Amino acid sequence: MSDEMFKDLFLSSPFGYGGLGDSETGLDEYESLARAFELSSDYSNEISGTPMNSSASFSSSDAGADEDDSLKDKDKQIKDMDDGGESSKTAAKSKKKVEKKEREPRVAFMTKSEVDHLEDGYRWRKYGQKAVKNSAYPRSYYRCTTQKCGVKKRVERSYEDPSIVITTYEGQHNHPIPATLRGNLSAASGAFPPSMLAPMPVVGGVRYLPQLMNNTSVNNNQAVGGGESVYSQSSSFNYPYNGRQQDYGLLQDIFPTAPPFLNRQP
């Protein structure tokens, strides 16, 4: 899986990790090496093949299935319960959600960091950890603790470069960033190191900015261009919402209004 994920990468400067909180260790190590790549259900289809250095063509297939998502889930649960009245245990266990093929838009970031769990302003609860194939490092599964917010994220280390943390977000937050995060919101701001202001190419020089979220308005066909134009690699670090105002969820969540660091003191 991670293999495929790598096929779709876009250079970006996502929210790095400020480190506030957990560990100061390695913060210095933090490099603006951060990439983001969108993952979509059919991404494997659009990939151009050469991972690490060919233009990552991506299909911003927006899920467009958020609705049946929850419904399905619910339905399933109900079904399970209904039908497994006696075998409570089995029923309970089988009430997985895992929509057939997650249509949820996914965005992954590769961040060079010592710490696994990058602070992004939200509260996450870990609900699982799994050893992944092709990697000596386990993958952790987190879920947004806010009720009604089904955003999930996965955190794993690159099997190629252990110093790189791959964080994959799935879904969109439907709430603002918790006010108090390990003290204060400044933490969130602090989560964006200056380094991210200057995205730099990594991995074979791939140089794409992430086209975050699904952009229904943007024809995925080589939407790279579209995203590109919207970005400014400059210090502004504007995330490419491609004009959309509804679909930029993820990043908006990360940057409620304007990137915190823009207002930071030098």
Add this chain to the structure above:
DNA sequence: CGAATTTGACCAGCGC
């Protein structure tokens, strides 16, 4: 004591 994490088990999808 409540919230978060850990960890083993379970289940579904996929390839052979």
Add this chain to the structure above:
DNA sequence: GCGCTGGTCAAATTCG
């Protein structure tokens, strides 16, 4: 059909 792998659940445990 079987085995492997990824993803999730939930009881137990730890932490604040």
